[in-house]
Amino acid sequence: MKGHQVTIIDIAKKLGISKSTVSRALTNNPNVNPETRKAVLEMAKTLDYQPNMLALGLIKNETRMLGVIIPDIQKPFFAAIVSGIQHAVGRMGYRTIIAQSDESPQIEKENIQALMLSRVDGFLICHTRDTRNFDQIKLLYQKGFPLVSFARICQGLPIPKVVEDDFNGLYTTTQHLIERGRKRIALLAGPKHLQASKLRQQGYLSALRQNGIGFDNELVAHTRFLADDVAVAVNRWLALAEPPDAICTIYDGGAVQVMQLLKSRGVNVPGDIAVAGFGNDPASGLVEPGLTTFEQRPYEIGQAAGKHMLDILKKRFGDVPPEITISEGRLVVRGST
Amino acid sequence: MKGHQVTIIDIAKKLGISKSTVSRALTNNPNVNPETRKAVLEMAKTLDYQPNMLALGLIKNETRMLGVIIPDIQKPFFAAIVSGIQHAVGRMGYRTIIAQSDESPQIEKENIQALMLSRVDGFLICHTRDTRNFDQIKLLYQKGFPLVSFARICQGLPIPKVVEDDFNGLYTTTQHLIERGRKRIALLAGPKHLQASKLRQQGYLSALRQNGIGFDNELVAHTRFLADDVAVAVNRWLALAEPPDAICTIYDGGAVQVMQLLKSRGVNVPGDIAVAGFGNDPASGLVEPGLTTFEQRPYEIGQAAGKHMLDILKKRFGDVPPEITISEGRLVVRGST
DNA sequence: AACATTCCCGCAACCGTTCCCATATGGTGT
DNA sequence: ACACCATATGGGAACGGTTGCGGGAATGTT
Numbered sequence: 001m002k003g004h005q006v007t008i009i010d011i012a013k014k015l016g017i018s019k020s021t022v023s024r025a026l027t028n029n030p031n032v033n034p035e036t037r038k039a040v041l042e043m044a045k046t047l048d049y050q051p052n053m054l055a056l057g058l059i060k061n062e063t064r065m066l067g068v069i070i071p072d073i074q075k076p077f078f079a080a081i082v083s084g085i086q087h088a089v090g091r092m093g094y095r096t097i098i099a100q101s102d103e104s105p106q107i108e109k110e111n112i113q114a115l116m117l118s119r120v121d122g123f124l125i126c127h128t129r130d131t132r133n134f135d136q137i138k139l140l141y142q143k144g145f146p147l148v149s150f151a152r153i154c155q156g157l158p159i160p161k162v163v164e165d166d167f168n169g170l171y172t173t174t175q176h177l178i179e180r181g182r183k184r185i186a187l188l189a190g191p192k193h194l195q196a197s198k199l200r201q202q203g204y205l206s207a208l209r210q211n212g213i214g215f216d217n218e219l220v221a222h223t224r225f226l227a228d229d230v231a232v233a234v235n236r237w238l239a240l241a242e243p244p245d246a247i248c249t250i251y252d253g254g255a256v257q258v259m260q261l262l263k264s265r266g267v268n269v270p271g272d273i274a275v276a277g278f279g280n281d282p283a284s285g286l287v288e289p290g291l292t293t294f295e296q297r298p299y300e301i302g303q304a305a306g307k308h309m310l311d312i313l314k315k316r317f318g319d320v321p322p323e324i325t326i327s328e329g330r331l332v333v334r335g336s337t
Numbered sequence: 338m339k340g341h342q343v344t345i346i347d348i349a350k351k352l353g354i355s356k357s358t359v360s361r362a363l364t365n366n367p368n369v370n371p372e373t374r375k376a377v378l379e380m381a382k383t384l385d386y387q388p389n390m391l392a393l394g395l396i397k398n399e400t401r402m403l404g405v406i407i408p409d410i411q412k413p414f415f416a417a418i419v420s421g422i423q424h425a426v427g428r429m430g431y432r433t434i435i436a437q438s439d440e441s442p443q444i445e446k447e448n449i450q451a452l453m454l455s456r457v458d459g460f461l462i463c464h465t466r467d468t469r470n471f472d473q474i475k476l477l478y479q480k481g482f483p484l485v486s487f488a489r490i491c492q493g494l495p496i497p498k499v500v501e502d503d504f505n506g507l508y509t510t511t512q513h514l515i516e517r518g519r520k521r522i523a524l525l526a527g528p529k530h531l532q533a534s535k536l537r538q539q540g541y542l543s544a545l546r547q548n549g550i551g552f553d554n555e556l557v558a559h560t561r562f563l564a565d566d567v568a569v570a571v572n573r574w575l576a577l578a579e580p581p582d583a584i585c586t587i588y589d590g591g592a593v594q595v596m597q598l599l600k601s602r603g604v605n606v607p608g609d610i611a612v613a614g615f616g617n618d619p620a621s622g623l624v625e626p627g628l629t630t631f632e633q634r635p636y637e638i639g640q641a642a643g644k645h646m647l648d649i650l651k652k653r654f655g656d657v658p659p660e661i662t663i664s665e666g667r668l669v670v671r672g673s674t
Numbered sequence: 675a676a677c678a679t680t681c682c683c684g685c686a687a688c689c690g691t692t693c694c695c696a697t698a699t700g701g702t703g704t
Numbered sequence: 705a706c707a708c709c710a711t712a713t714g715g716g717a718a719c720g721g722t723t724g725c726g727g728g729a730a731t732g733t734t
Contacts, residue, residue, distance in 0.1 A: 354683075354684085355683070355684045355685075356684095357683070357684060357685075357686095358682080358683055358684075361682095361683090368681075368682065368683080369681095369682070369683080370681080370682060370683085373682080373683085392689085394689095395688095395689045395690065395691095396688075396689050397689090398689075
């Protein structure tokens with residue numbers, strides 16, 4: 001059982017002085033006799049005094065805690081982002097409360113509510129794949145909470161955002177496949193309404209257009225990033241009169257699943273169909289053949305998001321420009337193409 | 338900028354009653370007129386009142402926050418544990434502050450200090466691979482903090498612990514290799530002082546002994562779970578007059594590295610040397626050939642740890658037995674053996 | 675009608691800290 | 705001797721809630 005907490009009053013009593021003086025001594029206030037300060041500091045050490053952050057937070061109205069909302073910590077992408085955020089804000093003494101939405105907009109909403117009650121000093125949010133209603137985050141904005149949006153961002157709010165190199169990534173990857181002589185390039189996309197998915201699809205389309213390759217609607221499949229969606233898409237493509245000779249995906253997880261499906265069907269990769277991914281997840285270097293993919297550095301995305309948050313927290317009064325940071329990537333060519 | 342926070346005093350003023358009554362109405366205290374309560378509740382809603390958890394925490398001396406200390410959130414094992422913990426304690430309204438020690442005992446110590454100041458209601462700790470001094474966690478115990486130790490546990494403290502199926506895992510895996518006809522089975526272990534590594538090594542030794550296979554000290558290598566250590570070990574084994582015909586590892590990450598090294602040396606797996614792992618990390622199903630491994634379910638380990646914590650928090654006064662939970666596993670046989 | 679009981683409600687203390695204001699003390703300038 | 709100032713300290717309000725205690729009004733009991 002936790003016994004009595006040592007408070008500044010205990011120190012004051014032991015020393016026969018007032019708690020005001022103890023407080024001043026502890027906070028490096030100059031209006032205190034050096035000898036008194038020394039005595040207080042010593043007594044604090046011998047009593048093993050620990051300041052009560054709750055009381056302090058009540059006065060200052062800050063907790064030095066940041067709320068981080070992500071869909072799923074078990075995805076390497078989000079884990080790396082979290083790590084980047086923590087290392088960025090940790091240096092300034094901020095702690096992070098991680099909340100998982102499990103890709104549920106409802107849980108996302110509840111998490112925001114709960115963290116608001118916990119009086120976190122700010123939010124770093126990556127929405128679920130299904131979030132279409134941004135009322136909650138707008139509410140946060142209205143209430144004046146420092147906000148940073150990353151990866152799956154909320155548009156239309158003047159807050160800092162950090163995103164992946166979406167357009168460029170798929171443009172580069174598609175270009176690469178075309179250079180490898182592929183003519184019928186399929187695209188495994190994400191949810192239609194998701195901005196990141198849209199941009200990646202635009203990159204893909206742009207590369208096709210620029211190379212005079214006609215766009216075939218049959219070759220684009222939208223998924224919710226679920227294994228079943230991928231299987232349906234691959235089955236459909238393989239059943240086509242003219243199946244694709246390459247499959248470009250907007251996420252590595254999907255690419256790995258595509259490769260496994262093709263392998264089980266006896267389709268040779270890259271001989272019959274080349275496969276490319278996006279992200280350079282740990283998995284992409286492990287599969288056989290290695291997956292060609294557009295590398296992203298989620299750790300750095302996290303760091304950038306964390307730094308934006310620190311900027312807001314610091315300048316609290318001189319508004320921070322709602323800068324949008326694009327995390328640069330590069331193509332990693334492996335055996336799958 | 339965050340404007341004025343709505344407090345119970347605001348509600349009280351608007352309604353012309355005292356803040357005590359408002360407080361009682363809001364906390365379902367029976368000593369309040371149903372009509373008054375209704376009025377308060379309505380006013381709270383129209384004013385969008387949010388209770389201040391800091392003030393509440395100051396009184397109750399609790400934060401409903403739990404500190405979780407892990408070496409590295411980017412390791413799938415720890416990410417899954419964190420997820421399990423969060424889902425277990427989240428139902429009871431507890432939030433988790435995740436702190437990474439980056440495998441540094443010093444940072445681990447600092448994290449514990451910082452979270453103590455933040456007045457978390459309890460700690461769930463997995464130590465670094467190098468932690469040998471457990472003074473910090475013992476201090477926490479003395480101070481009466483609810484404590485749960487998992488995976489890399491602190492022995493000698495009467496607190497709940499959740500561990501992997503260490504002994505049994507390596508016993509089973511080694512037995513499997515022997516059944517496959519392997520005679521010279523090497524062991525890639527972890528740090529010598531780490532309890533989990535010790536137990537796994539004992540499982541390995543036990544299986545050898547039981548099958549009348551002599552123990553060869555040359556065939557055991559200790560690592561700090563680093564890639565360089567693995568390379569050194571593999572090089573040493575391959576240079577032996579009588580190289581091993583199987584390599585058993587105590588962690589999947591090491592097994593994957595071993596397989597890559599062997600492949601780059603032109604050694605056939607499992608033809609020349611069989612390889613087995615521990616954990617069933619996501620990677621083990623992706624490599625070629627698939628890695629035979631002893632499955633662990635880190636998500637469940639996290640859940641068990643979270644439940645232990647809830648038990649302590651609930652029974653606060655009727656001590657909880659310092660139970661040790663072993664998370665059962667099973668052998669997953671794939672191509673590498 | 676007098677008294678006990680119940681029901682609501684307000685007052686004030688408290689949690690641990692910061693910070694403004696008042697005050698005592700001693701030294702300096704005139 | 706007096707006003708004046710700097711320095712060091714104490715007192716108390718404030719942050720936003722909870723809670724024990726006491727009191728007044730309404731009701732029930734004899």
